[in-house]
Amino acid sequence: MNDKPSIPAKDVDWRDRLSPEQFRVAREGGTEPAFTGCYWDHHEPGLYRCVCCGEALFRSGEKFDSGSGWPSYWQPTDEAAVRTIEDHSHGMRRIEARCTRCDAHLGHVFPDGPPPTGLRYCINSASLDFEADDSI
Template sequence: MSSSDRSKDDKPRKVEKTEAEWRAQLDPMQYEVTRNAATERAFTGKYADHSEEGVYHCVACGAPLFASDTKFDAGCGWPSYFQPLRGEIIERVVDKTHGMVRVEVRCQDCGSHLGHVFEDGPAPTGERYCINSASLDFKPKG
């Protein structure tokens, strides 16, 4: 999805900020991923090989997204999870960019791009949420 497509997302959100406020809050990579649907390079994100117990939150608004016990090694180079903490926190949008048809996932609370979901994950869901580390913040258990 291009920047121009993202700006057309005028759906009311729980967390809304101006582009200037997002730029002030997020580092350049976080901004490009969450606000412009960019993708970090495979195997470069800080959570790709992360295995600490806790919860992964949206870096933009702090919404809890994924528990560490749903994270698995998909070998794809991005953190992968088989289900979100609660289904309604993830918004699914058809993404027809780059000559492909995929399902983009966004944070329901702020509209931030997180990554994509695929139907090649493990049981019990069969889904693989392939998420950019730059869209995540981690809070350790306890």
């Protein structure tokens, strides 16, 4: 049995399912202001899931304090959970992170993270749901 939510096909369905801020960030590619999201300074053990489809994206054990004001992780739960694409918006070249399952905008990936990957997945809290788990 698949306990993941179905993936809406239309924006109107996403708007019914998400808060206005979640919709703006996850479905329209927005960014929340630094140091404002509910998970940037969150330290409870558990799993961070896609706010849109429930896909497992990041574990608390891979989260680190980057000083950026957004939740930061050095790797996703599985390489297949997060896809990356080049983003040339705002006159910059960046690597955008998206949920592979539902194509939600998560944030961006930068090459200034800690070992062992050297990556910093800089993710918007509005794109995440948290599931507490003391075993993680």
